[in-house]
Amino acid sequence: MRGLPRVVVLTGAGISAESGLQTFRDNDGLWESHRIEDVATPEAFAANPELVYSFYNARRAQLQQPEVTPNAAHTALAKLEQHLGDHFLLVTQNVDNLHERAGSERVLHMHGSLLAARCSHSGESHTWKQAFDGSTPCPCCASPGQLRPDIVWFGEMPMYMDAIHDALSQADFFVSIGTSGQVYPAAGFVQTAREFGATTIELNLEASQRGSLFSESFQGPASKLVPDYVEAFIEQLSVS
Ligand code: APR
Numbered sequence: 498m499r500g501l502p503r504v505v506v507l508t509g510a511g512i513s514a515e516s517g518l519q520t521f522r523d524n525d526g527l528w529e530s531h532r533i534e535d536v537a538t539p540e541a542f543a544a545n546p547e548l549v550y551s552f553y554n555a556r557r558a559q560l561q562q563p564e565v566t567p568n569a570a571h572t573a574l575a576k577l578e579q580h581l582g583d584h585f586l587l588v589t590q591n592v593d594n595l596h597e598r599a600g601s602e603r604v605l606h607m608h609g610s611l612l613a614a615r616c617s618h619s620g621e622s623h624t625w626k627q628a629f630d631g632s633t634p635c636p637c638c639a640s641p642g643q644l645r646p647d648i649v650w651f652g653e654m655p656m657y658m659d660a661i662h663d664a665l666s667q668a669d670f671f672v673s674i675g676t677s678g679q680v681y682p683a684a685g686f687v688q689t690a691r692e693f694g695a696t697t698i699e700l701n702l703e704a705s706q707r708g709s710l711f712s713e714s715f716q717g718p719a720s721k722l723v724p725d726y727v728e729a730f731i732e733q734l735s736v737s
Contacts, residue, residue, distance in 0.1 A: 501584045501734070502669040505661075505695075506574060507686055508589045508596070511675025511702055515568045515720045516595055518560065522677050527556075538650050546631055546645075553646040554628040557611045560593050561626070567599035570674065570723035575600035577727045580734060586664045588657070590676060590683050592648055607655040607683065613647035622647045655682060668695040672726070675700070675719050678707035687711060700726060 510520035521528045535541050536552040559565065578585045578601055587604045589596055592611045596604045609615075614625035616635045623636050625647070635643040649655050665671065671690035678684045687697050687710045699711040700722040708714050715722055 501581050503584045503664075503667050504577070504581055504586070504670045504672065504730075505664045505668040505686075505690065506577075506585070506587045506672045506674060507676065507683060508574075508587065508591060508674045509676025509683070510591060511677075512570050512719045512723070513568075513591055513593055513595050514675070514702075515570070515718060516593075517562070517565045518593055518595075520675075522679065533651055537648070538652055540652075542645060542650070546642075549646065550628075550630050553611060553648065554630075556592075557626070558628070560611055565595075567595045568720045570719035571595050571599035571601070573724040573727040574674075577730065578603055580731050586661075588661050588664075588683075588686075590680070605657040605660060607649065607657055607661065609646070609648040609656065611646070611648070614644045615647040616643050617645050618643045658682065661686070662689065665689045665695070666693045668693065670698065670730075671695045672698045672700065673705070673707075673711070674723060675702075676705060678705035698726070 514520050520526045531552060536549050542549045574587060574596065578587065585603060587596060587601050589604060589606055590608050592606065592609055594612055612624060612626055613622050614629060615622050616637050618638050621637045629644055631642045633644050634641050665686055668690050671687060673687060676683065684707055687707050690697050691710065697711045699705060699708055699714040700719060701716060702718060703716055704714055
């Protein structure tokens with residue numbers, strides 16, 4: 498049987514919108530009610546850590562609400578991973594854990610995770626599910642005030658970039674789901690994938706800023722588009 502195609506999927510906040518989590522740049526988005534420079538930069542954390550703690554504590558608490566669960570798009574990607582194994586890689590800009598809760602295992606969180614805290618002293622990341630503030634002792638150095646959200650802020654280097662570039666250079670398909678394509682380096686992945694010869698597909702509620710760079714672009718809600726796309730992709734695998 499021909500070798501399985503290599504697929505890299507990039508997700509953004511749009512894939513979690515139907516699970517009840519706010520996106521950033523839609524009308525009710527997080528950046529409509531908060532300024533990035535107040536809650537999502539190292540300078541913001543240095544100037545007013547309590548405000549930054551409260552921003553991420555609120556998002557973590559929302560994620561832990563019982564009604565916030567993976568939707569059909571998350572589940573479909575987990576199913577595609579089951580078919581492709583190590584020929585599949587999911588890169589997410591999202592800091593929620595809905596992909597993992599849907600069963601995805603090969604997930605790279607390039608912007609970090611709401612359910613982790615990082616020691617500012619050692620850089621070590623710790624699973625973290627409860628609210629924290631400046632007085633919370635750090636698990637690794639026991640000193641209070643060392644913990645920060647394990648989130649990649651604006652001006653910081655996203656994570657796993659070498660692994661992501663390596664995967665893009667070998668991808669047969671690059672599928673972008675639920676992202677506005679406004680934040681680099683993720684916004685540049687489609688161009689990289691094209692340069693290495695991949696077929697590029699965008700599944701988004703509306704055409705993103707990078708929409709014209711994709712071989713194919715479909716608009717609609719992720720919970721409908723993604724399962725349909727995955728079913729067709731798996732069907733294609735079975736006949737090839
Ligand atoms: N189905 C599919 N797409 C959707 C849905 C939906 N139900 N709802 C919204 N979208 C689309 C919007 O049309 C938009 O293009 O999801 C995209 C969300 O864009 P953003 O809010 O900009 O989120 P994202 O692209 O993930 O932002 C990237 O910016 O602020 C930083 O670090 C933050 O990871 C984030 C990065």
